[in-house]
Amino acid sequence: MGSDSLAQTKPIPIPTQEEDPSSQSTALLAFDTDSSLDSEVKSSPSNRHASIIFIALILITCIALSADFAFAFLFYSSSSSSSSSSSSAENKFSRPLKKLEKPVVLLVSSDGFRFGYQFKTPTPNIHRLIQNGTEAEMGLIPVFPSLTFPNHYSIVTGLYPAHHGIINNHFLDPKTGEFFHMASHEPKWWLGEPLWETVVNHGLKAATYFWPGSEVKKGTWGCPEKLCMKYNASVAFEDRVDTVLSYFDLPSSEIPVFMTLYFEDPDHQGHHVGPDDPEITEAVARIDRMIGRLIDGLEKRGIFEDVTIIMVGDHGMVGTCDKKLIFLDDLAPWIEIPAEWVWSYSPLLAIHPPPGQAASDVVAKMNEGLESGKVENGKYLKVYLKEELPSRLHYAASDRIPPIIGLIEESFKVEQKRSKRKECGGSHGYDNAIFSMRSIFIGHGPQFGRGKKVPSFENVEIYNLVTSILSLHGAPNNGSSAFPVSILLPRQ
Numbered sequence: 032m033g034s035d036s037l038a039q040t041k042p043i044p045i046p047t048q049e050e051d052p053s054s055q056s057t058a059l060l061a062f063d064t065d066s067s068l069d070s071e072v073k074s075s076p077s078n079r080h081a082s083i084i085f086i087a088l089i090l091i092t093c094i095a096l097s098a099d100f101a102f103a104f105l106f107y108s109s110s111s112s113s114s115s116s117s118s119s120a121e122n123k124f125s126r127p128l129k130k131l132e133k134p135v136v137l138l139v140s141s142d143g144f145r146f147g148y149q150f151k152t153p154t155p156n157i158h159r160l161i162q163n164g165t166e167a168e169m170g171l172i173p174v175f176p177s178l179t180f181p182n183h184y185s186i187v188t189g190l191y192p193a194h195h196g197i198i199n200n201h202f203l204d205p206k207t208g209e210f211f212h213m214a215s216h217e218p219k220w221w222l223g224e225p226l227w228e229t230v231v232n233h234g235l236k237a238a239t240y241f242w243p244g245s246e247v248k249k250g251t252w253g254c255p256e257k258l259c260m261k262y263n264a265s266v267a268f269e270d271r272v273d274t275v276l277s278y279f280d281l282p283s284s285e286i287p288v289f290m291t292l293y294f295e296d297p298d299h300q301g302h303h304v305g306p307d308d309p310e311i312t313e314a315v316a317r318i319d320r321m322i323g324r325l326i327d328g329l330e331k332r333g334i335f336e337d338v339t340i341i342m343v344g345d346h347g348m349v350g351t352c353d354k355k356l357i358f359l360d361d362l363a364p365w366i367e368i369p370a371e372w373v374w375s376y377s378p379l380l381a382i383h384p385p386p387g388q389a390a391s392d393v394v395a396k397m398n399e400g401l402e403s404g405k406v407e408n409g410k411y412l413k414v415y416l417k418e419e420l421p422s423r424l425h426y427a428a429s430d431r432i433p434p435i436i437g438l439i440e441e442s443f444k445v446e447q448k449r450s451k452r453k454e455c456g457g458s459h460g461y462d463n464a465i466f467s468m469r470s471i472f473i474g475h476g477p478q479f480g481r482g483k484k485v486p487s488f489e490n491v492e493i494y495n496l497v498t499s500i501l502s503l504h505g506a507p508n509n510g511s512s513a514f515p516v517s518i519l520l521p522r523q
């Protein structure tokens with residue numbers, strides 16, 4: 032299977048390596064309390080010279096230590112000045128706009144930006160947003176399945192996939208027999224009300240530089256030519272950033288109040304090489320350069336502090352290697368699962384048995400085989416009737432979801448039969464409770480506290496966050512109405 036980022040990719044077999052969580056050290060000040068100076072001092076009351084030397088050494092030590100303390104104090108007070116001042120008056124209320132007439136939200140997605148990638152390599156621009164903005168300290172939780180299209184559309188609608196209709200990157204509608212794929216722009220597939228539609232409903236302008244669903248003409252949103260870019264993976268990231276910046280040069284009343292900006296990386300590389308390859312490090316550094324280009328452009332226009340930047344990813348990434356494979360053909364002694372029943376394999380196993388074949392019977396026989404100890408890696412897959420999936424997954428209330436769903440353990444893959452296909456790479460789509468599926472959330476702008484850390488939350492909360500910042504009346508959704516209050520600074 033290729034990438035499910037908006038770009039199509041071809042996997043290349045390169046083994047993944049163990050992650051290096053210590054790639055960015057923050058140990059800037061280390062105090063050596065075992066001073067060699069102290070241990071060398073041996074006082075001898077009978078020796079005056081020794082006493083003088085002893086006192087002198089004590090004095091020198093004290094001076095040295097106080098100098099160190101003074102330095103440490105200065106260092107800490109300067110390095111933490113933004114957060115200490117931010118916790119005072121400045122961080123109590125939202126900051127007034129200085130140049131823009133209306134709040135503007137720029138929603139940036141870096142596909143497959145796994146939580147923790149920001150520490151792989153110096154990312155000064157992303158860290159500038161983090162230090163002066165609000166961060167989900169342990170990452171943003173995707174919706175299940177942790178795939179690109181379901182998640183991007185949850186971010187802009189506040190709905191779980193069962194409710195917004197994009198239940199996979201590609202699927203068959205059992206009612207009509209029609210097939211949804213990533214270039215399907217017919218409105219019938221895309222339920223709910225995405226943010227660009229909400230904005231236009233209020234007589235305001237929105238602009239989309241790529242986002243799943245943005246090209247779909249829905250309600251008042253007609254995907255206007257100059258503000259709604261048609262997906263083209265070959266457009267340089269720099270051009271995307273520059274075009275978004277150019278919207279700020281429009282007359283004030285024409286500036287879109289909501290904009291999206293999408294980058295295929297580092298998902299694109301993650302599928303090829305897994306999350307721990309140097310290629311990912313380079314992709315992350317490049318995304319950081321794009322954020323730097325964006326910040327520069329906003330600063331040149333004098334609006335960096337006015338514009339609200341929300342940077343997210345849609346999901347994380349995990350390596351798939353080490354023979355972590357489960358083959359459906361191995362279940363034949365219990366039940367034969369023909370390939371025609373299987374609508375997707377991995378990491379979302381979705382099975383649609385034909386009429387006359389009771390789904391509950393299929394589930395029971397599959398689980399019996401998987402739990403028997405006789406199926407290779409069988410214990411790492413459990414299948415469910417969709418109604419019996421853990422309710423936290425919210426993955427049942429749609430006819431588009433096939434009756435049988437398998438939950439696969441992190442890093443494992445389900446295939447029909449043994450083959451010589453490439454094994455190693457990276458994947459996502461697993462249970463959204465798995466930590467490696469998390470992405471990032473950073474909010475920077477007048478209503479976000481500086482240096483503020485908030486607990487992880489699901490991306491369905493972002494819709495209400497954006498409508499709250501823009502003071503719009505949003506459509507009903509699965510996010511909590513209390514969430515924006517919990518994360519944003521109150522208005523004065």
Ligand SMILES: [Zn+2]
Pocket residue numbers: 034035036143179298299302459
């Ligand atoms: Zn992907």
Ligand SMILES: [Zn+2]
Pocket residue numbers: 035036142143178179180298345346
């Ligand atoms: Zn993705």
